[in-house]
Amino acid sequence: MARERKFSMDELFSAVKELLLIHGYEGFTFSLLADRLKVSRGALYKYYENKEELITDYMITELNQFLTDLQKIEHCEGFEAKFDFLMNLIFDMPEVQQLIKIAVQIPVNVNEKVRENKAHLDKLHLEMYTHLQSFINLGKHEKKLKAHIADGLILGFIFQTIAIPNHFGIPHSEWVTSIKEIISHGMFTNN
Amino acid sequence: MARERKFSMDELFSAVKELLLIHGYEGFTFSLLADRLKVSRGALYKYYENKEELITDYMITELNQFLTDLQKIEHCEGFEAKFDFLMNLIFDMPEVQQLIKIAVQIPVNVNEKVRENKAHLDKLHLEMYTHLQSFINLGKHEKKLKAHIADGLILGFIFQTIAIPNHFGIPHSEWVTSIKEIISHGMFTNN
DNA sequence: TATCAAAGTGACACAACTGTCACCTTTTCT
DNA sequence: AGAAAAGGTGACAGTTGTGTCACTTTGATA
Secondary structure, three states: OOOOOOHHHHHHHHHHHHHHHHHHHHHOOOOHHHHOOOHHEEEEEEOOOOHHHHHHHHHHHHHHHHHOOOHHHHHHHHHHHHHHHHHHHHEEEEEEEEHHHHHHOOOOOHHHHEEEHHHHHHHHHHHHHHHHHHHHHHHHHOOOEEEOOOOOHHHHHHHHHHHHOOOOOOOOHHHHHHHHHHHHHHOEEEO | OOOOOOOOHHHHHHHHHHHHHHHHHHHHHHHHHHHHHHOOHHOOOOOOHHHHHHHHHHHHHHHHHHHHHHHHHHOOHHHHHHHHHHHHHHHHHHHHHHHHHHHHOOOOOOOHHHHHHHHHHHHHHHHHHHHHHHHHHHHHHHHOOOOOOOHHHHHHHHHHHHHHOOOOOHHHHHHHHHHHHHHHHHHHHHO
C-alpha cells in the first residue's frame, strides 16, 4: 500500500556516482541530485538525513559489488589467470580508486549512522586488501612477481594505472593490452 | 609608498595549493583562504575578483615553475639520463597531475581574465607535452622504449604512477627506486 | 469505494559563500 | 606635517545550500 517511487535505488546511486565524480565530495549537493532525478529536494530527505549518509550508503553498495566480483578470483587457477581476471575487473570499474579517495574526505562527526557506515566501509576496504594481499602472496610464491617490491606498491600500482586518463583516445583493447604489458614487463626494451 | 602586505605572493599561493588539494575546486572558498592567511575576506578581493582568477593565476605560476625545471632536461645526455632526471623532477612535484585535473574543472565563462588564464594554461600544458614528446621520441629512437606502446600511454603512465599514495609508509628512497624499476621493467620476474 | 501509508511538494528559517564598498591604517614621498 | 597610494576591515545585500514540516498525491488493500 504505497505510491510508486519516481526513482529506483539504482537510478539514485548511479546519479550519486555521476555527480560525485564530476563535482567531488564538497561540490555534491542535494539540490544537484534532486534536479538530476527530477524530484523535489525534500523527497530525498525521506531516505537520507544528509549527504554524508547518502554517499556512504552508496559507497557501501559499490564496494560490496566490487568485492563480490573480486571473490570470483578464486575460481582462476594460478597467478597469471588471477592477474588477468583482476586487470579486467578493475578495468570494468575504473572509478573505484577515485571513489575510495572521496570516501576518505567524508567527515565522521555528522551522526551515528555516518560513523557506522564509515566503519563498515573501512571493513570492506580492509577485506578488499586482504584478498589482494593473498593474490600478491601467490604471485611472489610462484616467483612470478618480483619479491623485493613492497606489496603496498604493487597494489597501488595496479589500481592507479587503471585510472590513467586516455586523453588521446587510444582504442580500448590496445590500451588494456599495453597497460598489462607495462605493468608486467615495463616500457623499456630488453637490450 | 604603500603599506606592508600581511602575506606574500608565495604564502598566498602555497595556501591556495594546500586548500585546493584538501578541498578540491568546489570546496575551495575565499573564506577558507582568508582564515588560513589571517586576513579579512575583503582583502583578497583587492587582488582577485573571484576564485577562478586566483586559482588559474596560481596554476600558471606552478606550471611555469614546472616547465622551467623541465627545460633543464636538455642538459642530460642520452635517454637514460633524461629518464632519471624526469622521474626525480616529477617526484618533487607529485601534485602537478592532480592540479591539472582540478584546472580542467574551472569554468571558462566567468570573465575575460579567466578565459585568458585558461588559454595560457592550455598553452603551457601543450608546451609541457611537446617537451615530453621529444623525450619519448628519443627513447624510441635509441630503442630504449618499446616502439609499439602509444606515446600518450607512456606519458600518462609516468605521470600517474608518481601519484600512487604511499599508504603503508614505505621509505621514500625504496619507493622511488621500486617505481622506477616497475616502469622500466615491470613487476614480473623474467622467468 | 474508502482508507491509509508511502511518496512527493513547496515554503520557511537558518547558515555559508559571494561581491562590493565606505571607511580606516600604514607607509613613503615631498 | 600632509598628501597620496596601497593594504586591510566589517557590514550589507544577494545567492545557494540545508533541514524540517504541514500538506497533497498516489495506489494497493480491506
